[in-house]
Amino acid sequence: MIVLYSYWLSSCSWRIRFALCLKEFEKLNPLHCVPVLADDHVVVSDSYAIFLYLEEKYTQKPLLPVDPQIRALNLQIASMINSSIQPYHMISALKDMEKMFGAETKQWAQYKIDKGFLALEKLLKDVAGKYATGEHIYMADVFLAPQIMQAVNRFDIDMSKYPTLRRLSETYKGLAEFHASSPQSQPDACITNNNL
Amino acid sequence: MESEAVNLKLYSHWMSSCSFRVRIALNLKGLKYHYVAVTASSKSDPEFLKLNPLALIPVLVDGDFVLAESLAIIMYLDDKYPQYPLLPHDIPKRALNFQVAHIVASSIQPFQNMGFLNNFIEKKVGPHEKLPWAQSVIRKGFTALEKLLKDQAGRYATGDEIFLADLFLAPQLYSAYKRFNISMVVFCVLITP
Numbered sequence: 488m489i490v491l492y493s494y495w496l497s498s499c500s501w502r503i504r505f506a507l508c509l510k511e512f513e514k515l516n517p518l519h520c521v522p523v524l525a526d527d528h529v530v531v532s533d534s535y536a537i538f539l540y541l542e543e544k545y546t547q548k549p550l551l552p553v554d555p556q557i558r559a560l561n562l563q564i565a566s567m568i569n570s571s572i573q574p575y576h577m578i579s580a581l582k583d584m585e586k587m588f589g590a591e592t593k594q595w596a597q598y599k600i601d602k603g604f605l606a607l608e609k610l611l612k613d614v615a616g617k618y619a620t621g622e623h624i625y626m627a628d629v630f631l632a633p634q635i636m637q638a639v640n641r642f643d644i645d646m647s648k649y650p651t652l653r654r655l656s657e658t659y660k661g662l663a664e665f666h667a668s669s670p671q672s673q674p675d676a677c678i679t680n681n682n683l
Numbered sequence: 684m685e686s687e688a689v690n691l692k693l694y695s696h697w698m699s700s701c702s703f704r705v706r707i708a709l710n711l712k713g714l715k716y717h718y719v720a721v722t723a724s725s726k727s728d729p730e731f732l733k734l735n736p737l738a739l740i741p742v743l744v745d746g747d748f749v750l751a752e753s754l755a756i757i758m759y760l761d762d763k764y765p766q767y768p769l770l771p772h773d774i775p776k777r778a779l780n781f782q783v784a785h786i787v788a789s790s791i792q793p794f795q796n797m798g799f800l801n802n803f804i805e806k807k808v809g810p811h812e813k814l815p816w817a818q819s820v821i822r823k824g825f826t827a828l829e830k831l832l833k834d835q836a837g838r839y840a841t842g843d844e845i846f847l848a849d850l851f852l853a854p855q856l857y858s859a860y861k862r863f864n865i866s867m868v869v870f871c872v873l874i875t876p
């Protein structure tokens with residue numbers, strides 16, 4: 488039995504919920520932490536590690552391509568989001584920075600998201616098809632979908648500057664798995680509404 | 684180990700811990716590569732930006748294929764050049780290696796790299812806050828890693844062979860000690876050679 492410890496607003500948790508839905512797992516029991524996956528005796532945290540663990544252990548509906556270069560591109564895109572964009576707008580990090588410095592952090596978060604999205608737009612404009620790296624949904628999409636939603640909903644990012652990302656975002660919204668994994672569909676959504 | 688002749692080029696900076704990770708991988712696999720030194724000014728060079736729009740290093744060029752992000756590069760090298768495997772076969776142990784790599788790459792390094800310290804901490808608060816901030820970030824990350832690895836580490840982070848986790852830990856430990864004067868006394872697992 489897989490148990491996912493999740494937080495409805497966390498984009499990292501959303502990535503894993505999205506992956507689990509795409510792999511057709513039944514809904515799990517979310518608790519109030521950023522993603523931790525417990526799979527029998529194995530416990531894995533960090534969304535990148537959880538994603539790769541699920542991909543290697545549960546091979547139905549592969550979320551990484553076989554072609555080594557497209558595979559590497561998916562890993563690169565996910566890494567860009569996981570290391571160069573998302574850490575800078577994580578709720579806990581922004582709170583730490585505000586507490587330590589009293590600094591205005593929303594503008595900094597917006598700057599980092601815009602910088603990252605500009606880079607992703609350049610990278611994807613020549614490789615994207617229906618999805619980020621072609622005609623199939625892969626790891627890059629699983630990481631991009633929550634990132635774009637967070638950027639728009641929490642940080643008011645103007646997506647008209649990023650036409651490829653905007654188009655991909657509209658594609659994701661058409662997926663049942665995207666909606667099933669989205670924050671508003673989680674059982675803890677209304678409980679922590681005042682955390683917005 | 685004999686070096687294999689391949690057509691690899693690595694854009695790197697000698698102080699970059701992200702580049703250091705990839706250099707370890709290349710050396711362990713015995714892969715020859717052309718080293719291209721990137722400076723702060725050459726990062727804004729249009730030719731370099733074409734390779735990596737984020738203007739970050741490292742960037743690997745393998746023939747016509749260009750790849751950025753140290754973890755993606757290392758996994759690409761591990762898939763293409765299987766000598767000296769950098770991931771174990773056991774799936775849970777692989778997950779542990781990915782976890783360690785990402786704690787370093789997402790929770791520690793982004794908050795103590797020169798870009799963040801100079802462009803946010805120094806500008807928003809002042810130069811005097813850079814070191815204490817970096818030290819607090821590193822200590823928090825190392826505390827988490829210490830707990831994660833205390834029952835897993837052998838001679839190396841996840842057992843008795845060098846794997847991905849070690850490639851991420853070694854440069855971070857080096858940076859913590861050399862640049863940020865972190866006392867390693869409380870980190871019994873991380874300090875063990």
